[in-house]
Amino acid sequence: MPVSARAEAKRLLALSLEGGAVSPERVGAVLSALTSSRPAHALRPLLRSYLAAVRRELARGEARIEHAGPLSSEQAAAVAAHFSRALGRPVRAAARRNDALIAGFRVRVGDDVTDLSAAARLDALARSLSA
């Protein structure tokens, strides 16, 4: 049952995409169709798998930017555009300030992390000096 639920959740996720991104309208339509077709207790495993799949897809389409100091919206958009081009799918920016990075920023898209912060460079310097 869990395997088939994941497979069906994957199929439902494909129906929820519009232009390569998760569409709230399509998600709502999928959920309406599900709740009208089956009883709630039978939908629980499928809904969990669907929720996880939607979250993964949202994370894949979101560039979470941690930055030290100010980062303008243009700069965040440039970062998102860069990852959109690199990954071949639309990526939107979600910025959060973190001065522990000293300077620069760290971007996480899905499971990929790109760190251009001064803290990461200092950490790399420390590791190279320790080796």
Add this chain to the structure above:
Amino acid sequence: MTQLFLLAAAEQSANPAAGIVELFGRFGVDRHHLIPQLVNFALLAFVLYRFAIRPALGQMEERNRLIAQGLADAKAAEQRLAEAQKAADAKLNAASDEAARVLAEARASAARTVEAAKSEAAAAAAEVLRKGQAALESDRVRMLNEVRGELARLVVDASGKVLGQTLDDAQRARLNEAAVKELAR
């Protein structure tokens, strides 16, 4: 007895033949009984010789032969004893030589063993020394690396703190702009 011979000699000097006869008669030799006495004596002598003297002589000869045999045996035994003694001496000498040779070999073997043990101990000591030096060198390198790493960490931490305290927002904004450009390259 002496007086009897003197009396017989005195009478013999008067009538020698009569005296001799009388003398024999006094000894029981009668001319009438002389032949039977001789015969009897011969018979007695034969019987004695046949049944007493000859067996006795035979026994004596047998005893003499046994004694001679015993002497010969004793001599042979003595000779064999001497030969055995000689052989024993030879064997003893050979054993002594063998013992000396074995002792010499044992001493040589012991010397070789001692030398081998010395060499082995020297090699073991050298190995222990080498391992000790290697361990010391390894510890020294490890400590140097640890000190270097710790120093680098301290320097980096200090640099990070200094940078975090000295950078203002304008400088950080410029650095962020540079990072965006670096990302675009």
